[in-house]
Amino acid sequence: MSKKTHKKGHSRPGAEDPDHPTGEQQPAGAKSTERPLDGIRVLDVGNFVSGPYAASVLSEFGAEVIKIEYPVGGDPMRIMGTPTAREDSTLFWLTEARNRKSVTLNLREPEGAELFRRLVAKCDVVVESFRPGTMESWGLGWDVLHGVNPGLVMLRVTGYGQTGPYKDHRGFSHLAHAFGGLAYLCGFPGQAPTIPGPNPLADYMVSLYGVIGILLALRHRKKTGRGQYIDIGSYEAVFRQLDEMASAYGAFGKIREREGSGTVIACPHGHFRTLDDKWVAIACTSDKMFARLAEGAMDKPELASDSAYGLKQKRLEAREEVDQIVGEWTASMTRDELIEKALAADVPIGALNSIEDIFADPHFRARENLVTLTDPDIGEVTVPGVIPRLSETPGRIENLGPPLGNMTEQVLRELLGLSREEIASLHCTRSV
Amino acid sequence: MTDAKAKKKSSAETGADAGADKGRLPLSGIRVIDAATFIAAPYAAGICGEFGAEVIKVEHPLGGDPCRNFGTPTERGDTLAWLSEARNKKSVTLDLRTPRGVELFKRLVVEADVLCENFRPGTLEKWGLGWDVLHELNPRLVMLRISGYGQTGPYRDRPGFARIAHAVGGLAYLAGMPDETPVTPGSTTLADYLTGLYGVIGVLLALEYRDRSGKGQYVDAALYESIFRLSDEMVPAYAMHGTVRERTGQHNLIACPLGNFRTKDDKWVAIACTTNKLFEALALAMDRPELATDARYGEHSKRLECRHEVNEIVSAWCGALTRDEVEAKCQAAGAPYSPLHNVADTFANRQFHARRNLIAVDDPVLGDTLVVPNVLPRLSETPGEIKSLGPTLGQHTAEVLEDLLGLDPAEIEQLHRDRII
Numbered sequence: 001m002s003k004k005t006h007k008k009g010h011s012r013p014g015a016e017d018p019d020h021p022t023g024e025q026q027p028a029g030a031k032s033t034e035r036p037l038d039g040i041r042v043l044d045v046g047n048f049v050s051g052p053y054a055a056s057v058l059s060e061f062g063a064e065v066i067k068i069e070y071p072v073g074g075d076p077m078r079i080m081g082t083p084t085a086r087e088d089s090t091l092f093w094l095t096e097a098r099n100r101k102s103v104t105l106n107l108r109e110p111e112g113a114e115l116f117r118r119l120v121a122k123c124d125v126v127v128e129s130f131r132p133g134t135m136e137s138w139g140l141g142w143d144v145l146h147g148v149n150p151g152l153v154m155l156r157v158t159g160y161g162q163t164g165p166y167k168d169h170r171g172f173s174h175l176a177h178a179f180g181g182l183a184y185l186c187g188f189p190g191q192a193p194t195i196p197g198p199n200p201l202a203d204y205m206v207s208l209y210g211v212i213g214i215l216l217a218l219r220h221r222k223k224t225g226r227g228q229y230i231d232i233g234s235y236e237a238v239f240r241q242l243d244e245m246a247s248a249y250g251a252f253g254k255i256r257e258r259e260g261s262g263t264v265i266a267c268p269h270g271h272f273r274t275l276d277d278k279w280v281a282i283a284c285t286s287d288k289m290f291a292r293l294a295e296g297a298m299d300k301p302e303l304a305s306d307s308a309y310g311l312k313q314k315r316l317e318a319r320e321e322v323d324q325i326v327g328e329w330t331a332s333m334t335r336d337e338l339i340e341k342a343l344a345a346d347v348p349i350g351a352l353n354s355i356e357d358i359f360a361d362p363h364f365r366a367r368e369n370l371v372t373l374t375d376p377d378i379g380e381v382t383v384p385g386v387i388p389r390l391s392e393t394p395g396r397i398e399n400l401g402p403p404l405g406n407m408t409e410q411v412l413r414e415l416l417g418l419s420r421e422e423i424a425s426l427h428c429t430r431s432v
Numbered sequence: 433m434t435d436a437k438a439k440k441k442s443s444a445e446t447g448a449d450a451g452a453d454k455g456r457l458p459l460s461g462i463r464v465i466d467a468a469t470f471i472a473a474p475y476a477a478g479i480c481g482e483f484g485a486e487v488i489k490v491e492h493p494l495g496g497d498p499c500r501n502f503g504t505p506t507e508r509g510d511t512l513a514w515l516s517e518a519r520n521k522k523s524v525t526l527d528l529r530t531p532r533g534v535e536l537f538k539r540l541v542v543e544a545d546v547l548c549e550n551f552r553p554g555t556l557e558k559w560g561l562g563w564d565v566l567h568e569l570n571p572r573l574v575m576l577r578i579s580g581y582g583q584t585g586p587y588r589d590r591p592g593f594a595r596i597a598h599a600v601g602g603l604a605y606l607a608g609m610p611d612e613t614p615v616t617p618g619s620t621t622l623a624d625y626l627t628g629l630y631g632v633i634g635v636l637l638a639l640e641y642r643d644r645s646g647k648g649q650y651v652d653a654a655l656y657e658s659i660f661r662l663s664d665e666m667v668p669a670y671a672m673h674g675t676v677r678e679r680t681g682q683h684n685l686i687a688c689p690l691g692n693f694r695t696k697d698d699k700w701v702a703i704a705c706t707t708n709k710l711f712e713a714l715a716l717a718m719d720r721p722e723l724a725t726d727a728r729y730g731e732h733s734k735r736l737e738c739r740h741e742v743n744e745i746v747s748a749w750c751g752a753l754t755r756d757e758v759e760a761k762c763q764a765a766g767a768p769y770s771p772l773h774n775v776a777d778t779f780a781n782r783q784f785h786a787r788r789n790l791i792a793v794d795d796p797v798l799g800d801t802l803v804v805p806n807v808l809p810r811l812s813e814t815p816g817e818i819k820s821l822g823p824t825l826g827q828h829t830a831e832v833l834e835d836l837l838g839l840d841p842a843e844i845e846q847l848h849r850d851r852i853i
Contacts, residue, residue, distance in 0.1 A: 036641040049664070061637050080686075081665045082673065091672065092665040142812075161810075164786030169763075170710070174690060175770040178702035179783075182618040183692060184772040186607060192682045193692050193700055193772055196617035197606035204662040208629040213809035215636035216458040216483050220814050222643070223456065228813030236789055239778065240808045241625040243471065244503045246790060247512035249775040250803030252504065256775055261613045263620045265503065269595060271604065271614050279614055281599035343590060350596035350656075352605040352614055355670040355677055358660070366585035369660060370667065382671035387657045388634035389582070391563075392649035393641050 032392050035062025040218070042125040043068055045107070045116075048077045049096055049200060050173065050234055051129030051157035053207035054214065058125070059099035060386045060395035066123075066411055067097065067402070068116065071104040071430055074404040086377045088404045094375065095383040097401030103412070104405040104432045107138045111431045115416065120145050120152060122415050125214055129157045132167045142229050152227040153217040155210045161233035171234055176202035180238025181245065188260040205237035267315040267322050268293070271352060272330040274338055279352035280330060282342070287312055289347060296345025298329050375400050408432050457484025457814050462639070464546040465490060467528070467537075470499045471517060471621055472594075472655065473550040473578040475628030476635060480546065481520035482807045482816035488544075488832055489518060489823070490537065493525040493853055496825040508797045510822055515795060516804040518822030524833070525826040525853045528559050532852045537561060539837050542570050546635055550578040553588045563650050574638040575650040576631045582654035592655055597623035601659025602666070609681045626658035687732065688739040689714070692772060693750040700772035701750060701758050708732055710768050717765035718749050779803075795821045829853050 040063040044055035052067075052075075059065040069075050074088065081092030106112040117140070120126060126145065128135055135141050145152055156162055159171010160179075177183040177196060187194040213230030221227055239246075248254040262270035266285045273279055284290045287310060294303035303325065304310045315322050330338055335351055342349040351357060358364050371385040378400075386395030412418040412432070426432040462485040466477035474489075474497070481487040491497050503513035524540075527533040538561070541547060547566065549556060556562055566573055577583055580592010581600075598604040598617055608615040634651030642648055669675040683691030687706045694700055705711040708731065712724040723729050723745070728738060735742050750758055755771055762769035771777060778784050792801040798821075807816035833839040833853070847853045 032641075032645075032647075034641070034645070036637040057633060082669050082675070084672075090665065091668040095665055095668050160783055161787050164783045166783040169770075170704075170766070170768040172704040172706060172768060174684060174704040175702050175768060177618070178692070178700075178770040178772045181773045181775060181778050183702060184700070184774045185616075186618040187615055187682075192694065194608050194615060194682050195680065195684055195691070197603045198677065198680055198684045198686065199603065199606065199663050199666070201617075201622075201662055205626065205629075208626070208633065209809040211633050212479060212629065212636065213811055215633065215640065216814070217811060219636070219640070220456075220458040220811075223458075226813060228811055230809050230811055232809045233787070235783075236787065236808055239784075239789060240805050241622055242619055242775075242805075243621045243625075244511065244513040244516055245775050246778070246805050247516050247802055248504050249779060250790070250792075251506070251512060254504070254775075259616060261608070261615050263595075263616065269620070270616070271599070273613070279599075279605070281595050281604060283593040283595040285593065346591060348591040348593050348596050350590075350592075350600040352599045353602050354605050355602060355663075355666050355675075358602055359670060363581060363585045363587040364660075367582055367654070367657065369657060370671075372671075380671075381668050384661050384663065384667050387653065387661055388630045389652040390634055390638060390649055391652065392647060393637070 035393050035396070036390075037062035040064070040125065041123045042066065042127060043116075043119055043123045044100065044127045046127050046129035046157065047075050048080070048129070048203065050171075050203035050206055051127050051155065051210060052077075053096060053204055054155055054157070054210035055100075055125075055127045056096060056098055057207070057211045058214065060397065061390075061393070063125070065100045066119070066407070067100040067102045068105050068107070068119075069102055069404060071106050071405070071432055074102070074104065078401075078404065084378050086403060089378070089401055091381070093401040094378070094381055095400065098383070098397050099399060100402055101407035101411060102402040102405050103408045105408075106431050107140065109429070109431050110139075111426070111429065113138050113140055115412070115426075115431070116140060117145070117148050118416050119411075121148050123149070124151070124153060124218070126152060126154045127157070127210070128155070131170075132156075132158055132162045146227060146229075150227060151221050151225055153214055153221065154227070154229040155214055156229055156231050157206055157210055157234070158232075159234050161236065162231040173200035173202040173234065176206070176234035176238050180235035181242055182238050185242075185256060185258055187258045189258050191258075193258060202234040202238050205241065206232055206234040209237050209240075262319070262323065264316070266312070267319045268326045270323065272323075272327050274330050274335040275332060276334040278335040280335060280338060281350050281352060282326065282330075283348040285348075290315065292345045293326075293342070293347045297342045297347050298326075371397060373397060373400055377403070405432070457816070458811075459483045459485035462486070462545045463488070463543060464548060465540055465544045466521065466548045468548050468550040468578070469497045470502065470550070471513075471624035472627045473548040473576055473631060474499065475517060475625055476576055476578070476631035477521070477546075477548045478517055478519055479628070479632045479816075480635065482818065483811075483814070485546070487521045488540065488828070489521040489523045490526050490528075490540070491523060491825060493527050493826070493851060496523070496525065500822075500825070506798060506802075508795075508824070510824070512802070515798075515802055515821040519793075519804070519818050520820060521823055522828035522832060523823040523826055524829045527852050528561065530852055532847070532850065534560055536833070536837065536847075536852070538566070538569055540832075541566050541573060543836050544570070544573065545639070546574045546576065548576045548578075548631070548635075552591070553577075553579055553583050567648060567650075571648055572642055572646060573648040574635055574642060575648070576635050576653070577650055578627050578631055578653045578655070580655050582657065583652045594621050594623035594655060597627075597655035597659050601656040602663060603659045606677060606679055608679045610679050612679075614679060623655040623659050626662070627653050627655050630658050683739070683743060685736070685739070688735040688742050689746045691743065693747050695750050695755040695758055696752060697754045699755040701755055702770045702772055703746060703762075704768045706768075711735065713765050714746070714762070714767040717761040717767040718746075791818065793818050793821055797824055826853065
């Protein structure tokens, strides 16, 4: 695996080359080659993104991540999404299983489970996303693993958490959006709720909370030597992000409903069509911003007078009128003209970017949000870069999702001291 | 709701009870200055506060953080959003636009481990409080900088809000019916929360590195980037095949059935059959096991080909039953299902109760309790806590200036008269 090298003639020594970002972030002035999680070893025994993305973030900042996969087929994410030249790796797998070593191990067999326990003794963190009770049924529950390694930090991600009456239900991001209250809010009032985009938002959200839990637990371990586990359900991550919705129901019985392309608390604050049949988002959260829109951008200062729509209350009462006036204005110009005009007046505006727009956008380039790596089997693959950006210890993408079992032998030999013969016999019994 | 109200208490802890070790939360001894506004960076500081950090909110003396006016007002003036999201914080007023305010702020930064801010890039620099200055004052400082577009790049000076970030980051384009106006992806504040999460991660990583090296650093997070990062294979699929992802309405097209369906009582349910086995379970729930063996519907790829037909069949089934009936049948057959909860549903749901996702916290100023979302994530040994809701403006100004900076009451009085605090 090698990072894309800068093309000759396009780069000056020491200059940023925004057209050819690599996996390595290099913010101006970053000095350190060390990373915050150097020396931390993570066993990722989860499937798909929900949970494993937490391990990815840790890996980007220095942790060694060993992915434990079922010997036949491995993580089912390997066949989810767009196939590539390598049979066991879709594009989804390549991008989100970054920075991993793949080790096959059949945890359903006593021999595989025993090897797993031996690996746990050598690791700092375990990430898992099986349904509650599954690890326990293999003799790999928290009590056992904690006994093997008292300093262990274990992230347990499920749809509904390790406790409660729904703990055994099946969890998917689509269901977490529904259960956590987000899906109900998406779409036009009185019409079918749409999905909040086809992206598995909940899978990522719950993993981010997982990273936070792991980092907090590692910090506690540093002080006390004691490990702990983190228990989180995807729906909880979704529910936590809905600002004051819960408090407003608790205090006033207010039920939030679908609000279409806008919001009931500000106006104009929504999506508008442009002359070239594209879309922009405009967000005027205050009277001052509306005045800037009316006077500076729309050349209609009269709209911002107190007797017209200058006051928020009036705008909210006449929402449809205001949205229509703004919509007529946006429809009179192309998207790019409109954005330029609005920004000149310091009005908050942005394009509703498709992925095509994103690839053409100079800001994404400049921020190295798109990173191209070269995989020996597949060639160039462009993936989202690392966030967040740390000034002194930036993150890295060293390789894309690995072939199934590419490091089984190496890890079992180096970490557990197994001989070639032992590993061969494990292959025969399909334990690895 | 009634259950949550019944648990009236002055402080709240998360549901994990085992071995709570109160005095020694992971961030005990860490001091965070939160000079930010609204939700993004403040939420990062809020999580630090839940896990033991002391969080000092620095606000403008006139009106303070505009988040105090964001959302539904309470009897004490500040909104519900403020009360919930400024949990565990101390409020100190300080006018950073004055030299004296800047000087006091620098002294606070010297005493701090972490500074959170989300002004537009260049604002703190204009006040003489940029990274270079603060880093020199306190080389161990970790600074979280959240903005709409980040600290670099051609758009860095543009105004940014979560709605704009949802658009720029590529999510808003994907929410809604094909060929209709794209809708808000459920909430107007997702990007704020998500960037807050990336922010905490950055802060914790930086603290980890500081422990080892003694060196501080800054974290640069942008609202649009957090949204963009949650896009599974959209990026490589476009780069390799030119595939442009589009809005898909109430269904997701990666599997079938995978979408939202209306029930007889005019409610909605989500069904997600991502594998053949799960479709089999659904067919069983529908009392039509033959669907799973039907040559047209048994295989994943076949179902996708005739997905309108499949969705019709599932819609008709859901439409003939109440939501509760659909739930009972799906549960019995192990079919992947969830109601589309509105907020009232979440308050009534047994799982939310069992997991204590809602917690009633007392506010002495309000003279009442308020239900807020509980701490996430849930740690077994060191669970987070909500000790208090959002403070009143300047509630802790005197305390902090006296205890931390050693000012005497006369000096503080003078600062009040000069409107510095």
